[in-house]
Amino acid sequence: MTRAEDAVHVAMTLWAVHQQSRSTEMHRPHRTDAPGGLGAAVRRLMIERDAGDAVLKRFVRIGTAPDLPTLAQRLREIIVLLREEDIPLDYALLARQLYQWQWPQGPETVRRAWGRSFHAYRAPKGDRSTGTGAPGTDAPSDSDTTSKDDS
Template sequence: MTTVPVPVPLPVRSRVADLAAVQIASWQQGYLADRSAAVAALARLRRGAGRTAAEMPDLWSLVDTGPLHERDGERRALSEVELTRAEDALYTACTLWALHQQSRGARMHRTHTREQPGGLGAAVRRLMPPNDIDEPVRGRLVRAATASTPLVLAQRLRDIVVLLRRADIPLDYGLLAGQLYAWQWPGGPEAVRRDWGRSFHSRPAARHAGENTPPATAITDTASDTDLKDAS
């Protein structure tokens, strides 16, 4: 008998994406304005990058998951599975953004638009020279896309974020949070891989003002470090 995969609850994915975007935008605004509370929040959040929410209980009071529990209008109460997966996606996106934003004077969370794609694939493509494919960098995206568990996925995304941070290339973390939620459902990894691949091939590489090209040695060094610590 063939088992039909349970589809991703799209309204919940949208709630996760919207909540991540709102919280990160608020922290980002405060951080760039050098507000002490936001600076302290970023310092705490970035320690959780590449780790699960369960490993970082000190962040539970920092990331506001309250809106996920709200039930008003058309919003129904989430099941325990939905809630757990939504919280994990939110924590992962917020902590990765904090790592990305650290010591950067420009917005590292930027909303995706057609004119300025903010998806992960497009961001990785901008790490490469125009009209050329950097295989070690592309391999980063492939490794993330083929992660076997949420923890491995978070670790491999962390390595990509380090490269994006060095090059001052922003990412839409609301979009990523929604994808991280979708990834946890049956058929989700395949759907997210398609999203990232489509984003990667959406248009020729184009670097925006203020973006720096990371040195090739940085990419090589990061790759070797990750291969040693991530043996999944």
């Protein structure tokens, strides 16, 4: 029970920092068309801020946290940046991941989920993404790709 309480406490305090004095909701449930996971939020932050390396380094540091208190502190650093750009996050999903983090093999599983979310994010049309490798901008179309059997 303590692990669950710790996970919910960390998620709720991060939400409180994120939501503080905001009129728009900073919790948004994850949807396929509007990803709300941590990885997707960090990827969007990189695009919004055009500061990929600095944000990416913080994201990597989150994944290398040795324990929950360190993880909470590193997440707080990213949440402050998400707050500045009004980028919401699915805090229920984050709470589940923080709970899972505390079990054997949990950190590896959660890191994989964050990584998949990060790499799967595609900026919606009309976002500030540029042609510099931002997600969703350089993906080949079906007509650009051929299978080896087609040749």
